[in-house]
Amino acid sequence: MTRNDNQSIRRRDLLTGAAALGVFGTSAPSLTFAAQAANPPARGLGAIAASKGILFGASLAVHELDRDHGERYQELYIRDARILTSELEFKLSTLRPKQDALDFHGADRLIGFAAAHSMPVRAHTLIWDDDVPDWIHRLAPGGISDLLDMHIETIMRRYAGRIRYWDVVNEPIGPWDGKPGNLRAGPFYRALGEDYIARAFKAARATAPSDILVLNEAQCETADENGETFRTSLLALLRRLKDQGVPIDAIGFQSHLKLAATYDLPVFTAFLHEVADLGFDIHITELDVNDSTFPGDIAVRDRAVARMYRAYLDAVLKVTAVKVVETWQLSDATSWMNDPATQARMAIRSNPRPLPYDASFQRKPAWDAIAEAFDAAPAR
Ligand code: G3I
Numbered sequence: 273m274t275r276n277d278n279q280s281i282r283r284r285d286l287l288t289g290a291a292a293l294g295v296f297g298t299s300a301p302s303l304t305f306a307a308q309a310a311n312p313p314a315r316g317l318g319a320i321a322a323s324k325g326i327l328f329g330a331s332l333a334v335h336e337l338d339r340d341h342g343e344r345y346q347e348l349y350i351r352d353a354r355i356l357t358s359e360l361e362f363k364l365s366t367l368r369p370k371q372d373a374l375d376f377h378g379a380d381r382l383i384g385f386a387a388a389h390s391m392p393v394r395a396h397t398l399i400w401d402d403d404v405p406d407w408i409h410r411l412a413p414g415g416i417s418d419l420l421d422m423h424i425e426t427i428m429r430r431y432a433g434r435i436r437y438w439d440v441v442n443e444p445i446g447p448w449d450g451k452p453g454n455l456r457a458g459p460f461y462r463a464l465g466e467d468y469i470a471r472a473f474k475a476a477r478a479t480a481p482s483d484i485l486v487l488n489e490a491q492c493e494t495a496d497e498n499g500e501t502f503r504t505s506l507l508a509l510l511r512r513l514k515d516q517g518v519p520i521d522a523i524g525f526q527s528h529l530k531l532a533a534t535y536d537l538p539v540f541t542a543f544l545h546e547v548a549d550l551g552f553d554i555h556i557t558e559l560d561v562n563d564s565t566f567p568g569d570i571a572v573r574d575r576a577v578a579r580m581y582r583a584y585l586d587a588v589l590k591v592t593a594v595k596v597v598e599t600w601q602l603s604d605a606t607s608w609m610n611d612p613a614t615q616a617r618m619a620i621r622s623n624p625r626p627l628p629y630d631a632s633f634q635r636k637p638a639w640d641a642i643a644e645a646f647d648a649a650p651a652r
Pocket of ligand 1: 363
């Protein structure tokens with residue numbers, strides 16, 4: 273596809289507002305922040321999305337409920353979310369801190385919160401070659417394959433009927449490891465090769481035949497060499513898995529966007545159509561907008577973040593295979609981007625403003641931009 277130059281989102285456009293004026297038929301959010309505060313929304317984001325057949329929600333971390341802001345934190349989810357993703361509670365590092373110890377405390381609590389508010393849960397994530405507890409690195413290959421089968425069966429059986437969506441495998445692509453197919457070479461890959469992916473999904477389907485099984489990936493969105501490598505590598509992997517009859521229901525695109533990056537949304541949506549044409553639903557699973565490297569003025573940053581939310585969602589929601597949209601938390605106060613180690617590693621600014629609510633749990637222009645994108649989206 274040749275790309276018309278004015279159909280990419282460039283930093284310059286975000287500054288001038290061009291990115292929000294007609295590039296994808298979008299417009300900057302209409303209400304000022306003060307007007308928003310005086311006019312609480314009649315409907316939450318989840319209700320607005322549901323009117324178009326889209327499930328909207330966000331990741332939640334149960335430890336945030338115990339902090340001083342716990343009440344305000346949970347109010348956001350009750351008002352805006354129709355699905356919850358576990359940010360930490362279903363990760364191997366949380367569930368199995370030690371080889372002979374299972375810790376279900378956080379997972380049970382998150383399931384309880386979701387059930388109390390009638391929300392389905394996405395359990396993130398059964399198998400991930402990152403953030404694994406140290407003891408796993410000491411297992412022999414046979415131990416890894418036994419762990420994969422046993423872990424999936426144990427967790428899915430324990431929560432049978434209480435979890436609707438499973439991120440069965442997270443982030444299988446990792447070009448930096450130089451492996452065939454650009455696969456990430458973590459403990460599961462090193463023990464089983466690419467087959468760990470098919471094995472995980474087959475075990476998941478056998479354990480919970482009616483649950484929705486998701487393969488979740490990052491870094492597919494940008495219009496640069498890295499994004500292109502991830503898109504082509506993932507599409508090739510999906511084609512191989514489909515040819516093997518591997519039971520995957522949906523593909524998750526994390527969508528951690530950056531104001532400093534460049535996007536070519538027609539190219540990305542054409543890629544999403546190729547994924548959908550393989551028979552997969554599409555979930556936007558971890559949406560946020562990194563506003564680092566942007567001017568210090570908060571109003572300018574918030575408007576640029578809102579414009580990127582609007583332009584991105586306008587584009588991807590035109591693909592009616594996109595059934596779920598989730599942000600990675602709802603408030604700037606609880607974003608992963610606040611972690612000092614993460615800020616140092618990824619050159620993220622202090623006090624980042626990536627989400628629909630600010631650190632005082634007040635709505636930002638991004639909230640309206642997301643609402644307007646759902647309002648403008650075709651029904652599915
Ligand atoms: O809670 C402990 C705290 O008690 C301790 O003092 C502190 C320092 O060791 O660590 C705290 O736990 C941290 C946890 O976040 C809660 O803040 C873990 O070390 C840290 O590894 C964990 O990071 C999470 C990361 O995944 C790794 O699991 C982030 O919160 C979470 O947002 C991030 O989410 C990932 C998705 O799973 C996959 N896609 C990318 C996304 C962002 O990196």
